Structure formats: structure tokens, C-alpha cells
Amino acid sequence: MSSYFSEIEPLKYDPDAEGLSFRHYDPERQVAGKRLEDQLRFAVAYWHSLVWDGSDPFGGGTFQRPWFPHDTMEQAKAKADAAFEMFRILRAPFFAFHDHDVRPEGDSLQENHRRLNEIADVFEVKMAETGTRLLWGTANLFTHRRFMSGGATNPDPDVFAWSASSVRACLEVTHRLGGENYVLWGGREGYETLLNTDLNRELEQMGRFLSMVVEHKHKIGFEGQILIEPKPQEPTKHQYDYDVATVYGFLKRFGLENEVRLNIEQGHAILAGHSFEHEIALAQTLGVFGSIDMNRNDYQSGWDTDQFPNNVPEVALAYYEILRGGGFGRGGTNFDSKLRRQSLAPEDLIAAHAGAMDVCAQGLEAAARMIADDALEGPRRDRYAGWETETARGMLAPDASLADIADRAEASGIDPQPRSGRQEILENIVNRYV
Template sequence: MTDFFNGIEPVRFAPDATGLAYRHYDPDETVAGKRLEDQLRFAVAYWHSFAWPGGDPFGGQTFQRPWFADDMDAARRKADVAFEMFGILGVPYFCFHDADIRPEGSSFAESKRNFEEIIAVFEAKMETARTRLLWGTANLFSHRRFMSGAATNPDPEIFAWSAATIKNCMDATHRLNGENYVLWGGREGYETLLNTDLAREMDQMGRMLSMVVDYKHKIGFKGQILVEPKPQEPSKHQYDYDVATVYGFLQRYGLENEVKLNLEQGHAILAGHTFEHEIALASALGLLGSIDMNRNDYQSGWDTDQFPTNVPEVTLAYYEILKAGGFTTGGTNFDAKLRRQSLSPEDLIAAHVGAIDVCARGLKAAAKMLDDDLLEAARRDRYAGWDSADAQAMLNSDLASIAAQVEASGRDPQPQSGRQEILENIVNRYV
């Protein structure tokens, strides 16, 4: 037991508490036919919560964590604190990159040894802790070797290094019974088109993803492969721009039945979409996998990765998820970092507790909206004209016959109200 969270008790469901408590999240409450814990499937992000020092482009480290050092002892202390926090929060899952959990070695082999040693530490802890692994992933963007991309690097040796790193991370994820494996291509993109060969880099990326899928089958990993879209940052342009872009990419390389998506609110916003749009589109395309429920600031043009706070927005996101049938292998990860001024251990706990409550409120409101069927009844009603046999026949006919019929009929179809404000008011009864 470390003394980092000294005195902070496990957080309980206590709606009327004055201190640190879940006011809305009761893991055992049944919502939409499941325990709330099993609906939301919360995960803590190892990188932001335990590895991020609080820097930004204009300033360095603000956090002073006892485990901030570049050696294996520190890495073990970090793991201790992490699992203590998982316990305090009572969350069922966590997620990690290789680089979050181990010091970089002086060679590939040493980094791998460091990594595997900490994976063994995790494995031991997970025998007793109830925390499981939502997903593992490889950090292929922080080290300078990845500055020009990983799979899309102009140097085949970096491609190789990246492939080898992914293999190790997939092995570890498999070993820890992770339910998904995620690829976020932060540097799979470009700073300037002037030095970039788009077609070639896309093909490299297609090959890497195909190898990932092949390897998954080879080792018998049953988890879901997920790609996380983001339009830019750190790259000026990132290839996995948004849901629609990744869909086109997956079809190009024949991977649309093998790979799904991990969607983040902040990335949706950066790409010019609402989060509910990205979720609804992924669902329509059969690609909905998991989510990172962390928001961006609407006035900041970069990825602020803040804990969610806006219940109405979160509700619309979960509404689309529930409409799609809820999570299967996916869950609700907080890819969220404390503001760099939030220095204390209490901030770290409280931020997660607040976010969990926001999500619980959102999901419960969404479940009730879906159950009451007001929105869906209105939606069905709006498209009801298409249910007729004539309408379906027309849809499967051709321009010339439709034109003949329109001209002959002499009818002048009149538009019907879209009722947007009335529907928005309905939502507001639930949030």
C-alpha cells in the first residue's frame, strides 16, 4: 500500500453524501436490462492518470508524483498506485500503452524486457484485483524515432520497429485477457504535403493493419481490433480523420469486417462533428466498438482531453450507443487528463468520480428516453411514407420511369415540419 491516496476511502454510491461519493452511479442498478457497471464498463487511462507530467507547449511538468523517475522501481511504484486507484474508484477496467508502464530501454530488447516485467506485475495484481483490461495499445508517437510516422514512416526500419512493438503489445494484451486492442495513429499523417507520398503511406498503413488482423488470428486473440480516429494533432493531417474516413480506408484494404472503431468526443469535435454523429455513423456502418468519453473545450482548437461534464451531451452519446444495442467488447474509457493546475491526489480521484456520475446520469436518461419511445416514434413517423410497397418499388426502379410518373401525376408534394425544437424539448425532459 502506497501512501499517495492517503486517507481516501473507496468511493461508494451515496446519493446524499456531502463528500466524495457516487451520487448517481450505483454499479448494481439495473438499466436497460443490465447492471449499470456492465452497461458503462468504465476504464481508467494509465497514461494521463499516471504518466503525464502536466506539461503543455508553453510549460513543463507541474505534477510531482513520487513515481516520476525513469527506472523499473518507479514503474513498479506507479503500478501500485494505479491499482490502488482502480480499487478506490471501483472501476472494472483500465487501458495502457507500453510506454506508459515501463522505462524506455537502451535497445528494443531491453524495452521489451522492461515491458514484460511490468506486464507480469499487472498479471499478479489482476489475480486479486477485480480490474480487467479494456484495451492495450502501443505508443508509436512519443519517441523521436516516430516523428515522421510509424506504419507510414518513409524509413522501412521504423515501420519494422513499429510492427515489432505492436506485436509485443498485442501479446501483452492477449496475456492479460484484454477485450480489445486499439491503434491510434497520432503520427500517421503529415506536416506538409510537400514531402509526403499519400498513396504510398496509405498502402503502408493498410499493410500494417492487415498484419495486425492476421496476427490476432494467429495467436487466437479473441478481442476486437479498434482504430481510433482523430483528424489532426499532433500531425497537421492525420489519415484516420473521422469515422467516414476510416470506413473508406477499411473497405480499401478489405478490413471492414475485422476492425471497429474507438471513438472520442474530443476527436469528433476537432473533425467538425458532434460525438453523437460519430457514434450514430459508426453504428450505421457496423463499426461501433468503444468510446473515449472525454470532452474538448469548444473554444480551444486542440485536443484538451477533459473529463466529461455536460450531462445533456453525454446523454445523446449514450442514446446512440443504446440504440445500437450497447457495448459488447467496448466500454467507456476516460482518455482524460487533469488540468495541469489540478495538482493533488484528491483532484485525480474527484475528476474520475465526477465523470463517472456524469456518464451514469447520461446513460440512465438515454435508457429512459429509449424506453419511452417518444423520439423513436417520431422518427418512424417521419419516414413512414417509405414503408409503402409503391415507395419501395420506386426506390428500386429507374430515373426514366420515375420521371414519367412524376410528370404524369401532376402532384406537388408539400414539405412537412421537421419539428426540431419539439424534439429538443422532449430530450430536455430527461436530462
């Protein structure tokens, strides 16, 4: 067992505690008919929590952890020890990983897969001991230089084949570990310049690749969701999975809208020029909502800083849309969040997650109260009440024509007057709950 977190006791719900504790997150509390743990379905991200070394574009790593460097299987197993100790302290029900996070790069594809399965053996034991489950697995098709031009969209067919092998191996390990989802993040699936890019060819490659992933899911009997994570840019200048609407159009083009759902990240939504709740609501409306990465950006920096959430009103609006849609199902709240480079101590990592879990608990409880009180849905129904009349519904019937509707408007003599959208009043209502 790891000694990295040895001085930190498992966290308890204690609003009055002086040290590390949950001040708002009580896993057993019933909210909207479920335990809070079952509503939020928290997951710890292996990569930012245990792999990132604190480096940035202008400086090397600031973290010195006993399992660094990530270059031997012994170090990978030491990292797994620390990971599951962290999950135990946080009482986290789930975790998530990339293949690259949990095993060092080998000299061949076969060596990569052997190492991944060796770590999966370790995970199986630790998951049984702790009860921690796998929210999702994924293959890293963006870090190594071979993926500089993408995985599925790469101009080199050998990279396409390497990517297919990596995804197959990781999907099968995810299935073996009882994962709830499998995620594809297209960080390099895009282009830097149209001068050397064949858009149609690359989209066709990407569509066929995703179709084959779905086919293999069914072949091996994996019952989890296949998820795509939208992001508009960074690292690629323009990525094909720009936002929810773009991904939905892509899925429709290849007939995958009933097979693939979306993992939506707060930071990515902001980079795409949207709000987090907009992207969640749109995915719910289109029937492709799956799961979320909960983090935030620094709104002054203009890029994806992956900070832990600390804004209860923002979080409440996100969970409001999730609860309106019926909750997570197989999805959950994954903390795709990382410490700041100056936060070096083990307790910083625990405190960051604990604070984020408290913020999410506050946000979800506020959202549940708004739904129970009909605080927003009542005004929304009133706004569209005119459409509940037989005449209004008839305008949307399949046999209605533009000419018939126009004639009716001209014959009625009605001059419709605008009604207030009451935005400020509704914003005030939200603030009463948070």
C-alpha cells in the first residue's frame, strides 16, 4: 500500500470539522429520491491527479512524486497503490483512466497491451478490495509524436491501424473491469491548416473508425456507453468534435446517433463559446447526453486550465439540466481537474477534490429544490402556454400549410404584442436557491 497519503485519514461528512472533511457532501443524504453518492457518481481522473507533473508551456514539472518518472512497471504499480489509497480517502465511487496513464510506453503495440493488462490485473484486485468502480476508460491517441496528425484522421494508414489496436485493447480492458462507459477524445482529430488537409477524407476515416468501435463493442458484449467528448480547439487549431451540435451532426451523418453519446466538459463548453448548461441541455434535447467532466477555466486566460469547480451557481445550473433529463444513468461527474503548479503537498490533492465535491453537492441540491418547487418550470410553461390551444397546435400538424396559417393570421386581425421574458426575475429566483 502507498505511503504517499499515509498521514491523511478518510474524509467524513462533518460541517464543523477544523481539518479536511466534507462540509456539504454527505454521500448517504437522500436528494430527489436517491443517495447523494448515487446522484453525483463522482470519479477521480487518473491523469491530472496522478500523472501530470506540474509542467506548463514555460516551465518543467514542479511535482515530485515517488512514482515519477513514469517509465517502469514497478513505478506504474506504485502509482496504482497511491491512486486507490486516494480513492479510499475521498470515498470516491469511481475513477477514470487513459491507457497511457496507467502503464509506461513499451517497445511495441504488443508490449503496450501486455502492460495494460498487467495493470488491469492489479486494478481488479484493488477494485474488489475497495469497492471503487470504473466510470470509463479510454486510449490516449494524442500524446505520443506518432499522433501529431491525429489517430483516426491520420494521413498515414499505419497510424490509423495502431490507433485501432490501442482502442480495441483499452475497450476490452474497460469491459473486463466492468466500466460504465468508454470515451473517445479527439484531441488531435482536426487540422492546423487547410493547405494540407482533405476534410472529406478525414471525416470519412473518423466516421468509419467510430463505427468499427461500436461494432466491436457489440461483438464483445460491452454494455456500457460509447462516448465522444466535444472540444473546439487545443491542441489542434480546429477539431472535428467542436461542440455538441457539431458532434450530433457527425453522428447523424454516419448513422451513429443511437449508438454514441457525449461526455461534456465545462471547460470545453466555454472554449466553444457556450455555457456548460447549454451544452448539457442541447445534448439532452438531442438524446445524446451521457456524462460530464466537471472543471472550470480561468476566464482571464482564454484556454483550458482544468481547475476544480468552485462556483455553486454555475454548477447548480448544470445539474439542473441533468436532473431535468432524468439524471446520469451510466454517466457521472468526472473531475477532469488538476492542481495549480504551486500546490505541491499530498493534502492539496485531497483538499481540491473534497472542496469540489462539496460544491457539486451544493449545486445538485439547489437544482433538486428548484425542480421540486417548480421554480423555473412553472414560468417556462407560462411562457409557452399559448401553444397549448388547439389552434396553435394545429399550426404544427403535418397537414398544416404555410398558406393556411398566413390566411388565418390575416383574417384574425390580431396584432400580437411582445411579452416579457422575465430573465432578471428568473436569475433572482436561481440566486435564492444557491
